Amino acid sequence: MPDRAIQRRALLAASLASALPAHAAMPLLAGGDISALSWMERAGAVYQDRDGKPGDCLAILRRYGHNIARIRLYDHTGPGTGEDGWYWPEGSMDLPDALALARRAKAQGMQIQFTLHYSDFWTNSRTQSPPHAWRRELSELPDDAARFERLVALVEQRTREVVQALVAQGTAPEFVSLGNEIEMGLLYPWGRSANWQRLGALLKAGHAAVKAASPSSRVVLHLDDGGNEAKYRDWFDHAREQGVRWDVIGPSYYPFWTKRTVSQLVGFCEAVSRRYDSDILVMEAGFNFAPKRHDGWPGQLEHNGPYPASMSSPEGQRDFMAELLGACRATPRVLGVLYWDPVMIANRNVGWALKEGTGEPGPNVVSNTTLFDFKGRALPVLDIWKQYTQ
Numbered sequence: 001m002p003d004r005a006i007q008r009r010a011l012l013a014a015s016l017a018s019a020l021p022a023h024a025a026m027p028l029l030a031g032g033d034i035s036a037l038s039w040m041e042r043a044g045a046v047y048q049d050r051d052g053k054p055g056d057c058l059a060i061l062r063r064y065g066h067n068i069a070r071i072r073l074y075d076h077t078g079p080g081t082g083e084d085g086w087y088w089p090e091g092s093m094d095l096p097d098a099l100a101l102a103r104r105a106k107a108q109g110m111q112i113q114f115t116l117h118y119s120d121f122w123t124n125s126r127t128q129s130p131p132h133a134w135r136r137e138l139s140e141l142p143d144d145a146a147r148f149e150r151l152v153a154l155v156e157q158r159t160r161e162v163v164q165a166l167v168a169q170g171t172a173p174e175f176v177s178l179g180n181e182i183e184m185g186l187l188y189p190w191g192r193s194a195n196w197q198r199l200g201a202l203l204k205a206g207h208a209a210v211k212a213a214s215p216s217s218r219v220v221l222h223l224d225d226g227g228n229e230a231k232y233r234d235w236f237d238h239a240r241e242q243g244v245r246w247d248v249i250g251p252s253y254y255p256f257w258t259k260r261t262v263s264q265l266v267g268f269c270e271a272v273s274r275r276y277d278s279d280i281l282v283m284e285a286g287f288n289f290a291p292k293r294h295d296g297w298p299g300q301l302e303h304n305g306p307y308p309a310s311m312s313s314p315e316g317q318r319d320f321m322a323e324l325l326g327a328c329r330a331t332p333r334v335l336g337v338l339y340w341d342p343v344m345i346a347n348r349n350v351g352w353a354l355k356e357g358t359g360e361p362g363p364n365v366v367s368n369t370t371l372f373d374f375k376g377r378a379l380p381v382l383d384i385w386k387q388y389t390q
Contacts, residue, residue, distance in 0.1 A: 029336025031068035043349035065385030069105040075131035081120035086353035102171040114173040159209035178206040200242030218247035226251030227260035250283035255305030273333035294346035300365035325388040342371040
């Protein structure tokens, strides 16, 4: 795409902020995942505003217009709790850390989207392993039926305890996600979507627990592949048949993974929200500000999908997010967008996870998609945020 076309796209994105229809009068919820922030700070990460002045990362994000934070919870972290030889650092993304981040986010006036992974390590369609402590307990039961019955009780108990802890410290979450990208289910092997009766029972237990602890919190069901209407129709039709309840549908949307433009995402959101009479919260979105990571290797997002390679730049990231935020604010039933990952900047002590046995960090595969550059300075994308959140 020639530069002139990129300029036209930027002008169109900017015009969305000043020409919003009446139904878009309410500010958009727009922020990002801050789950790794404590780990980053312990590793010595320094965050700076657009002028290069160091400060508290959350205060900087709030000043530029972030009004919601996503916080992920794992049951236990540290050596021996991960998968495939990798683990999260001890004291990071566990309940004490998540509660502390929730207090910090609320102190900045941000809403909270709280994600329970129901695992000790990362979950997505490939892996949804129950916490190690749960696995040990379940292994002692006499048969599969008893194990599943206990698993449902564990989901209800853990969900209720966590949400109660958030409420007790004055940080009741506005949104709670039951799992992360659960298009293939959760808590494998029992909760795979091949057995919707069991998956439905687990989701109903989680929903009931959230509402019992915090009736105002809205339950999110989060899938990948935002824009794939057929996938969402199949999944949510099955959920509805099982009597599963939810308040918000949460798609992940990355042009690289989905191969879809913002306009295609908007059409998807309109169709899905209409079919299920449901609000939409884009749970993950990301775009490169540089074509390579800080170490010169390709990042998690190898390219921009349908967007030109020339947009892997600070200005291109800004223009993409202006297009996305503007379009979402102009679309009925879309509540907001959560960016992935705004804070995991380049740092030699931090990677996507730590290596079992050595504690050495793996590559930071998102260092070229954050909202701060390789040296921790706020990127141009933050200049446009307030246009959509105020």
